[in-house]
Amino acid sequence: MQRLSQGAHLRLLLPKTELDLAVTFDCGQCFRFLPQPNGEFLGVAHGRILRLKQTETEILLYDMTEQEFLDCWQAWFDLSTGYADILAALTRSDETLQKAVAFSPGIHILRQEPFEALVSFLISQNNNIPRIRSSIERLCERFGKALDGAYAFPDPQTLAGCQVSDLAGLGLGYRDEYLLDCARRIATGSLPLEDCFTLPLEQARALLRTIRGVGPKVADCVLLFGFHRMDAFPIDTWMKKILAAAYPQGLPPEFLQYGGLAQQYLFRYARWGSRS
């Protein structure tokens, strides 16, 4: 992938079929990156505002040095993973997945920050995406560092110092206690969250499920989106239907390694692709 500095901006020569920002941001893995009326994308991660524009052949990152890209955003966008090979393996003998990938190619699993992923998917339970977004945004406005026109995601330490009453008005509902519980345990160091990068899948799941409000679905979302564990496989209400219809004899073996990526494609296809 070629990189070109253009004034204060950085241009990536990268076909949209390889990384499609609209699809990647909209497939339910992240909640803070939204398309703007002018066609650009705006979001916040790693304590900075990211402004982007994509064409069929390139991505423009505004106010980005090459060094900053290499230090942080190359990894965040997961541009070093060989998606072509993974998708080839996944779709080799799977017609359902072939259709799903053909419908909207270019999904990457972003390497989001673990704490942000954990909090986001704690909030996501029994909730809908617009409401999840607004809750997260208000949480950042109230407790995150002010940036130029947006707010960073708050630290565990900041949230650990809160009371339930401090969270009123964010729309968290009963999930407010879950959030405080996990922020406190992380802030005190009693929950070694970073271990989820290296622990065997089942042990990482077990660790996350010691957090109140983290069940099987949320745990796998956190592993997939916060720790880039493509062997995690979040099963939600949609996936239950999809799996019953498409894989009555059980999951293809490739899903053991890359089920998380397969899940993203299947989820999107089921929701938006198979309408009449």
Place this chain on the structure above:
DNA sequence: GCCCAGGTATAAA
């Protein structure tokens, strides 16, 4: 008003 939303904790069978 009623139903639902990328579920989970809890109690009961």
Place this chain on the structure above:
DNA sequence: TTTATACATGGG
């Protein structure tokens, strides 16, 4: 071990 129910809250 599997199956029901409550859960806060806003949008359709």
